[in-house]
Amino acid sequence: MNDNPTSENQRGLIARFLKDTEIDTRLLGMIGALALIWTGFHFYGVIFNNFGAFLTPRNLWNLSVQTSSIGIMATGMVLVIVTRNIDLSVGSMIGVIAMAMGLLQVEILPQFVGIGHWSIWIMAVVVGLIFGTLIGALHGWLIAYRGIPAFIVTLGGLMVWRGMAFLSAGGRTISPVDGVFALLGGGPYGAIGAMGSWAVGVAACLGVAYTIYAGRKARIKHNFYLRPMWAEALLAIVGWLTIIGAVLLVNSYPWPKGIVRQYGTRIGQDLEGTFISHGFAIPVLILVAVGILMTILVTRTRFGRYVFAIGGNPEAAALAGINTKWVTMKVFALMGMLTAVAAVIASARLNSATNALGTLDELYVIAAAVIGGTSLAGGVGKIYGAILGALVMQSLQSGMVLIGFDSAIQRIVVGVVLVLAVYLDILYNKRVK
Amino acid sequence: MTEPGTPLVNLKNISISFGGIKAVDDVSVDLYPGEVVGLLGHNGAGKSTLIKCLSGAYKADSGEIFINGDKVIINNPRDARDQNIETIYQTLALADNLDAASNLFLGRELISPSGFLDESRMEAETRKIMARLNPNFQKFNEPVSALSGGQRQSVAIARAVYFDAKILIMDEPTAALGPQESEMVSELIKQLKKQGLGIFLIEHDIHNVMKLCDRASVMKNGLLVGTELIGDVTEDDILSMIILGKNPKAKI
Numbered sequence: 001m002n003d004n005p006t007s008e009n010q011r012g013l014i015a016r017f018l019k020d021t022e023i024d025t026r027l028l029g030m031i032g033a034l035a036l037i038w039t040g041f042h043f044y045g046v047i048f049n050n051f052g053a054f055l056t057p058r059n060l061w062n063l064s065v066q067t068s069s070i071g072i073m074a075t076g077m078v079l080v081i082v083t084r085n086i087d088l089s090v091g092s093m094i095g096v097i098a099m100a101m102g103l104l105q106v107e108i109l110p111q112f113v114g115i116g117h118w119s120i121w122i123m124a125v126v127v128g129l130i131f132g133t134l135i136g137a138l139h140g141w142l143i144a145y146r147g148i149p150a151f152i153v154t155l156g157g158l159m160v161w162r163g164m165a166f167l168s169a170g171g172r173t174i175s176p177v178d179g180v181f182a183l184l185g186g187g188p189y190g191a192i193g194a195m196g197s198w199a200v201g202v203a204a205c206l207g208v209a210y211t212i213y214a215g216r217k218a219r220i221k222h223n224f225y226l227r228p229m230w231a232e233a234l235l236a237i238v239g240w241l242t243i244i245g246a247v248l249l250v251n252s253y254p255w256p257k258g259i260v261r262q263y264g265t266r267i268g269q270d271l272e273g274t275f276i277s278h279g280f281a282i283p284v285l286i287l288v289a290v291g292i293l294m295t296i297l298v299t300r301t302r303f304g305r306y307v308f309a310i311g312g313n314p315e316a317a318a319l320a321g322i323n324t325k326w327v328t329m330k331v332f333a334l335m336g337m338l339t340a341v342a343a344v345i346a347s348a349r350l351n352s353a354t355n356a357l358g359t360l361d362e363l364y365v366i367a368a369a370v371i372g373g374t375s376l377a378g379g380v381g382k383i384y385g386a387i388l389g390a391l392v393m394q395s396l397q398s399g400m401v402l403i404g405f406d407s408a409i410q411r412i413v414v415g416v417v418l419v420l421a422v423y424l425d426i427l428y429n430k431r432v433k
Numbered sequence: 434m435t436e437p438g439t440p441l442v443n444l445k446n447i448s449i450s451f452g453g454i455k456a457v458d459d460v461s462v463d464l465y466p467g468e469v470v471g472l473l474g475h476n477g478a479g480k481s482t483l484i485k486c487l488s489g490a491y492k493a494d495s496g497e498i499f500i501n502g503d504k505v506i507i508n509n510p511r512d513a514r515d516q517n518i519e520t521i522y523q524t525l526a527l528a529d530n531l532d533a534a535s536n537l538f539l540g541r542e543l544i545s546p547s548g549f550l551d552e553s554r555m556e557a558e559t560r561k562i563m564a565r566l567n568p569n570f571q572k573f574n575e576p577v578s579a580l581s582g583g584q585r586q587s588v589a590i591a592r593a594v595y596f597d598a599k600i601l602i603m604d605e606p607t608a609a610l611g612p613q614e615s616e617m618v619s620e621l622i623k624q625l626k627k628q629g630l631g632i633f634l635i636e637h638d639i640h641n642v643m644k645l646c647d648r649a650s651v652m653k654n655g656l657l658v659g660t661e662l663i664g665d666v667t668e669d670d671i672l673s674m675i676i677l678g679k680n681p682k683a684k685i
Contacts, residue, residue: 305550312530
């Protein structure tokens with residue numbers, strides 16, 4: 001019996017707040033978990049190493065870059081898992097796609113257009129994307145039209161594509177990649193600087209305002225329930241502050257002295273001691289763009305609707321006239337294309353293609369999607385959840401590196417966290433019901 | 434009462450078998466506008482299978498389908514919908530993770546001029562039709578898994594009614610419902626009948642059959658036992674057709 005009137009009242013207030021703002025409680029939970037991980041690692045450093053290295057512009061900037069490739073793949077994995085499938089092959093696909101792009105830009109294309117030609121990186125990326133899409137489509141075809149379980153097809157893929165990655169260059173490491181291509185992986189030059197970041201920030205703020213405005217207008221048009229004005233304003237302000245905070249953060253991470261000097265010599269000026277901001281890294285912008293596009297695809301198009309219908313009830317989807325096989329095949333092709341995007345970033349960041357690139361990525365990608373609230377039973381999942389899930393995984397990973405845990409302990413922690421996160425999710429869902 | 438003119442639906446000599454077992458064996462039934470034809474028989478008699486050949490869920494091995502006298506080929510649910518055939522399945526065929534509007538428009542989403550799903554118009558349309566079918570329905574923004582049996586049923590019915598069906602197939606529409614909700618469905622059937630729809634009704638409750646149907650076609654072991662005008666038979670006649678596989682009156 002819990003008849004304390006104040007606690008009742010408080011619960012009512014919180015519930016009303018959540019209802020009025022329509023904030024997903026899962027989102028709050030994940031942000032809470034992130035805050036816990038970040039401050040935990042930071043203060044662990046402060047206490048035991050006399051230096052908190054986690055909550056620094058430098059680490060958070062690096063964290064954002066490291067999250068990009070897993071995050072991009074996790075958005076595709078959401079759709080795969082929502083349709084009650086799985087893709088175990090993405091890590092190996094990274095290896096073979098990166099190798100194909102590496103060979104193309106380092107050994108093949110220069111023979112025809114000459115080393116350093118401007119078109120090399122474009123051709124490499126385009127071929128990579130097509131290659132990835134085709135591999136995904138092949139998996140999808142075997143799964144949807146030939147009825148082989150996704151687990152088996154992609155487990156086979158995991159071995160086949162890793163083997164192909166090795167064979168394609170006889171085990172060599174292909175390096176260095178094209179100069180422009182390398183920018184797609186981040187680094188001081190692969191970031192858009194202070195002015196560029198402010199421009200992106202302002203555009204994002206306008207985007208938030210427009211989204212809230214358009215949503216309200218649609219609800220007024222059809223006489224639906226409206227969020228109270230204070231809730232709309234609060235959402236807008238929280239959105240803007242987050243964006244401005246992110247811009248300030250990436251702009252407060254300066255180029256290292258050596259890079260500043262190098263850049264100074266290149267443009268023929270003495271820049272010694274100048275503060276040059278990194279700004280947003282290009283891979284992070286790619287992740288954000290992919291996240292927005294995938295969210296639109298999932299929530300605003302027929303394709304997205306069908307993906308979720310298939311996950312909820314495949315038979316009902318088929319009876320509603322949906323071509324479930326074709327949709328499934330497209331989901332895997334999309335997964336392949338996103339894996340190719342991730343392969344571009346991963347190999348650009350490394351400035352080389354190695355046959356081991358992406359090893360174990362499939363597990364991190366699946367973990368990110370699942371931590372982000374994608375249900376393995378199908379039918380449920382969110383794009384932003386998967387990206388946040390990737391951030392959680394990567395935060396754990398790099399946090400443990402920073403405080404000096406060795407890789408064996410890292411794996412144990414990541415494994416335990418994954419199981420725990422899913423368990424908490426099950427408890428949460430039971431309580432909601 | 435004899436029906437004049439061309440039947441709305443004419444299923445002719447339909448056969449379909451699964452793994453050597455004839456689920457439907459050379460069955461012919463027809464349906465006229467403004468008529469309710471009951472399909473009766475034990476579980477496994479082949480009623481649902483027959484009807485799935487019309488709704489596009491299965492493809493008959495042999496036989497022909499005529500709509501308004503024209504021969505049509507129905508290969509999939511989309512073809513059936515193109516012929517204004519709507520089906521309410523026994524399982525309801527709802528995607529439990531989606532809300533009422535998404536289910537109602539599944540496969541036929543409304544698209545805004547910009548090419549994206551027009552969510553708010555779909556919800557507004559759903560609110561309109563639900564206000565007519567089930568005025569108490571309020572859970573528009575929750576997945577249908579959160580709804581009661583009756584509410585789910587009304588979503589499935591709304592889906593069939595919304596798109597101006599000419600031919601309606603109802604597979605045990607009241608099986609999962611309480612008395613009050615069953616009464617609502619009965620009223621709806623009468624109302625739709627008045628509007629000139631033809632309805633195939635699969636039903637186990639013999640009282641409902643006598644009350645709602647104009648004719649009854651009885652099946653047993655994949656074969657058609659016979660089709661009778663409800664006015665000409667008693668409950669007992671129908672029951673013996675279902676159980677014994679023959680019409681006692683036929684001997685006379």
